[in-house]
Amino acid sequence: MRLKCLMLGAAxxxxxxxxxLAERGxxxxxNVIMWQAPSTMNPYMSAGTKDIIxxxxxxxxxxxxxxxxxxxxxxxxxxxxxxxxGIAKDLKSVTWKLKPGVKWADGSPFTAADVAFTAAYCLDxxxxxxxxxxxxGVEKVEAVDELTVKISFVSPRPDPFSAFVGAQSPVLxxxxxxxxTGEKAPTCTEQNxxxxxxxxxxxxxxxxNDTITFxxxxxxxxxxxxxxxxxxxxxxxxxxxxxxAVLETGEFDYAWNTQLAPEVIAGMEAAGKGKNVAAFxxxxxxxxxxxxxxxSDLPEGERxxxxxxxPILTDAAVRKALSMAxxxxxxxxxxxxxxxxPTCNLVPAPAAWASDNTECxxxxxxxxxxxxxxxxxxxxxxxxxxxxxxxxxxxxxxxVNAVRQDFQALIKQWWSEIGVETELKTVDPSxxxxxxxxxxxxxxxxxxxxxxxxxxxxxxxxxxxxxxxxCDKIPGPENQWQGENTSRFCDPEFDRMIGEMTQxxxxxxxxxxxxxxxxxxxxxxxxxxxxxYRGTASAVSNTLxxxxxxxxxSELWNVADWYRVKQ
Amino acid sequence: MTDPKLVEEAAAPAAVPxxxxxxxxxxxxxxxxxxxxxxxxxxxxxxxxxxxxxxIFAAIVLFVSLGPVLWRIDPTFVDYRARNQGFTLAHPxxxxxxxxxxxxxxxxxxxxxxxxxxxxxxxxxxxxxxxGVLSGYFRRLDAPLMRLTELFLALPLLPLLLLMVTLFRxxxxxxxxxxxxxxxxxxxxxxATSWMQTARIVRGDVLxxxxxxxILAAKSIGTPAPRMILRHVLPNVVSxxxxxxxxxxxxxxxxxxxxxxxxxxxxxxFPTWGRLLFDAVDQMQMYPWRVILPGAxxxxxVLSVNYIGDGLRDAMDPRIRGR
Numbered sequence: 001m002r003l004k005c006l007m008l009g010a011a012x013x014x015x016x017x018x019x020x021l022a023e024r025g026x027x028x029x030x031n032v033i034m035w036q037a038p039s040t041m042n043p044y045m046s047a048g049t050k051d052i053i054x055x056x057x058x059x060x061x062x063x064x065x066x067x068x069x070x071x072x073x074x075x076x077x078x079x080x081x082x083x084x085x086g087i088a089k090d091l092k093s094v095t096w097k098l099k100p101g102v103k104w105a106d107g108s109p110f111t112a113a114d115v116a117f118t119a120a121y122c123l124d125x126x127x128x129x130x131x132x133x134x135x136x137g138v139e140k141v142e143a144v145d146e147l148t149v150k151i152s153f154v155s156p157r158p159d160p161f162s163a164f165v166g167a168q169s170p171v172l173x174x175x176x177x178x179x180x181t182g183e184k185a186p187t188c189t190e191q192n193x194x195x196x197x198x199x200x201x202x203x204x205x206x207x208x209n210d211t212i213t214f215x216x217x218x219x220x221x222x223x224x225x226x227x228x229x230x231x232x233x234x235x236x237x238x239x240x241x242x243x244x245a246v247l248e249t250g251e252f253d254y255a256w257n258t259q260l261a262p263e264v265i266a267g268m269e270a271a272g273k274g275k276n277v278a279a280f281x282x283x284x285x286x287x288x289x290x291x292x293x294x295x296s297d298l299p300e301g302e303r304x305x306x307x308x309x310x311p312i313l314t315d316a317a318v319r320k321a322l323s324m325a326x327x328x329x330x331x332x333x334x335x336x337x338x339x340x341x342p343t344c345n346l347v348p349a350p351a352a353w354a355s356d357n358t359e360c361x362x363x364x365x366x367x368x369x370x371x372x373x374x375x376x377x378x379x380x381x382x383x384x385x386x387x388x389x390x391x392x393x394x395x396x397x398x399x400v401n402a403v404r405q406d407f408q409a410l411i412k413q414w415w416s417e418i419g420v421e422t423e424l425k426t427v428d429p430s431x432x433x434x435x436x437x438x439x440x441x442x443x444x445x446x447x448x449x450x451x452x453x454x455x456x457x458x459x460x461x462x463x464x465x466x467x468x469x470x471c472d473k474i475p476g477p478e479n480q481w482q483g484e485n486t487s488r489f490c491d492p493e494f495d496r497m498i499g500e501m502t503q504x505x506x507x508x509x510x511x512x513x514x515x516x517x518x519x520x521x522x523x524x525x526x527x528x529x530x531x532x533y534r535g536t537a538s539a540v541s542n543t544l545x546x547x548x549x550x551x552x553x554s555e556l557w558n559v560a561d562w563y564r565v566k567q
Numbered sequence: 568m569t570d571p572k573l574v575e576e577a578a579a580p581a582a583v584p585x586x587x588x589x590x591x592x593x594x595x596x597x598x599x600x601x602x603x604x605x606x607x608x609x610x611x612x613x614x615x616x617x618x619x620x621x622x623i624f625a626a627i628v629l630f631v632s633l634g635p636v637l638w639r640i641d642p643t644f645v646d647y648r649a650r651n652q653g654f655t656l657a658h659p660x661x662x663x664x665x666x667x668x669x670x671x672x673x674x675x676x677x678x679x680x681x682x683x684x685x686x687x688x689x690x691x692x693x694x695x696x697x698x699g700v701l702s703g704y705f706r707r708l709d710a711p712l713m714r715l716t717e718l719f720l721a722l723p724l725l726p727l728l729l730l731m732v733t734l735f736r737x738x739x740x741x742x743x744x745x746x747x748x749x750x751x752x753x754x755x756x757x758x759a760t761s762w763m764q765t766a767r768i769v770r771g772d773v774l775x776x777x778x779x780x781x782i783l784a785a786k787s788i789g790t791p792a793p794r795m796i797l798r799h800v801l802p803n804v805v806s807x808x809x810x811x812x813x814x815x816x817x818x819x820x821x822x823x824x825x826x827x828x829x830x831x832x833x834x835x836x837f838p839t840w841g842r843l844l845f846d847a848v849d850q851m852q853m854y855p856w857r858v859i860l861p862g863a864x865x866x867x868x869v870l871s872v873n874y875i876g877d878g879l880r881d882a883m884d885p886r887i888r889g890r
Contacts, residue, residue: 260849261664261849261850263651263664263850263853264849264850264852264853267852267853296737296738296741330647334647334650334664334665400829402846402849405835405846406664406665408835408836409643409645409665409667409835409836410645410647410665412643412836413643413644413645423745423834424834424835424836425745425834426834426835428729428829428831431729439733440733440737441733447737
């Protein structure tokens, strides 16, 4: 056994040796195409994913999310925990120890003062920081000594990994940005376009919305990395053109966000120049069932509010039948291919939170019919079921999107097989997701019986995400239709467990509780009918090695480890 | 050899006195008919492009109206085991990415598209001609009506349509069903936003006509305005109206496609040519026929309608007729 291990180890060593022994800059240039071109290198000035990804090439946070959604130290020496004393007993502060000897690209040392400055920079009320959410509940950030930072919270935080974790909140250099705080922040073009970083590359030339040229950072803490001397990020085009540039023509090594129909991607991959890879975060395509009455006979302001329960969908048997009639495997295959997996969960990851609920994966039309028969829904002359004079007819809305319309057509057919009539409705995405309280077509207003969209959560903590499904988060006129509990799910037991969860620290216990909450929403009540666990897709050339696509953090989080595959 | 016609004429009894003013009871065979409709038709027939276009347009209308009676596959039936098929006997036009029969979808889509095109064109045309004639003929109405036209021209079309759909989709849908309500809404929306060019063209023509001698003559014998417009003005501006009409059908079909694409048109389970086209764009490279077929139908319809309009214009213009 031990011999086998040793041999395996030796074999791995031999395989990785060329990459590990490579010197900095030995592999020349790597070309990345981002069809939405980055417009700044300072993520505090833009909430756009494209800008966050571009900035993560040069700037680094204290810790990163790994591909599994766990946390890994970057500029920190270790991850704070209750055991190592990093997280205070009262959960009101977290203390980070920094890696010693880290230098900025200009050669000056990286210290705790930079971290404290970055927090002050973002928390400045006049600065218009785009990443304020990452600093929510942060009372103050102070540099205890050269290599120790303490973040204090207003109230106890069982999960303190928000500020300085992940590419949205990297550390800026105090010396460079100290004259750029408050109102001056957006005007510091030179600083925002060419920030000093600790990452593997530094900006050589920045052309807004066009091209960014990076050079290997001579001060990077690992002397052998990065393997590439130059990294060029080119913007422009669309997702299909970007995918083609990597997969068919081979002009680029890496293309960001290549979400295309599975058949289209397969056609491009046939050229043999590269592969489309997917990473799975927490994005789930789901159907929300409206538990309140959206009928237009009700006066405005009372439609789809808790005052009027839904005449049909409050029947749990109907909701379960709707879920049973869906073939999630087929939906995934048609809509997303390898970039999707069928799921029965609203919280599909991280592993500790993902319920092993797989009951819904097998389609069961006969079972659904039997269930409706039992519940007293009898098929009428035209095959549509009725009960107490109510026809089983639903309005099914979604945003305009080719894949969603395919899903709507398929689901409509399955539902018609079990005797449910469906009227389809589509809404322009900018209206549907626009959140305008004056529009009747937003997903929050939900003037339909069922609706389909996708959502995910930031970071690796699903607690706030689950907490959106409590009774007080039901959208309605009193909160300007801004609540996120679109199903209007209201269960006192669920609310009680959410309250309890804020007091629990132990990750395993939190995960177990999360699973239960997730099941209450999905399997037990079918208020939410999850369909597909969606990944984010990117195209990678066969000659590019070391890419580990990450859906929890910036896709380019490990760009320091990329290398050229020798052929 | 004697001409039978001559013989017949010679054998005919003498005409009753006073009957010379009346047309003959039975027209002599081979003699030209003097009805206007027949004249127009004769002239139209001599326009070879227009005749071809008429045949094609009739064929398309037959295809979409009678086709579904013969080809009985439901255009929205999803048969996912038969996805992405090519041209087969079971599916002559193949199937789409969900296995829906494209022949059936093409027919169903054509019904909607052609109906939208014709009705929206009719609305735009009536509105445009009305405004154009009124503002051209009555000097007092000219300024206000033309300012109204400019106002409509300046309105951004898309936000206006968005507003109309948001406000009226639900009440109309409830009264007329989702398809009927959307149909009415869309044809009204397109009609109400595309009459302005017609109005301007017609006004210009009417202004020119007003100065002509025959109008002056009609005026001097005291012809009232309504009769004047219907008898003397409208027939003379028919040709620009016809041209505007044919272009209008094309615009209406294309606007409907754009609306469907934005989610403001018909619900996704009502295929239209525009929607079929947009649905297929993603797979254009792999299944080019899915784009070519609806595209070809739209182009053929638009082209044939244009040619018919061209032929009609020539046929109805007395100055060109007979040349």
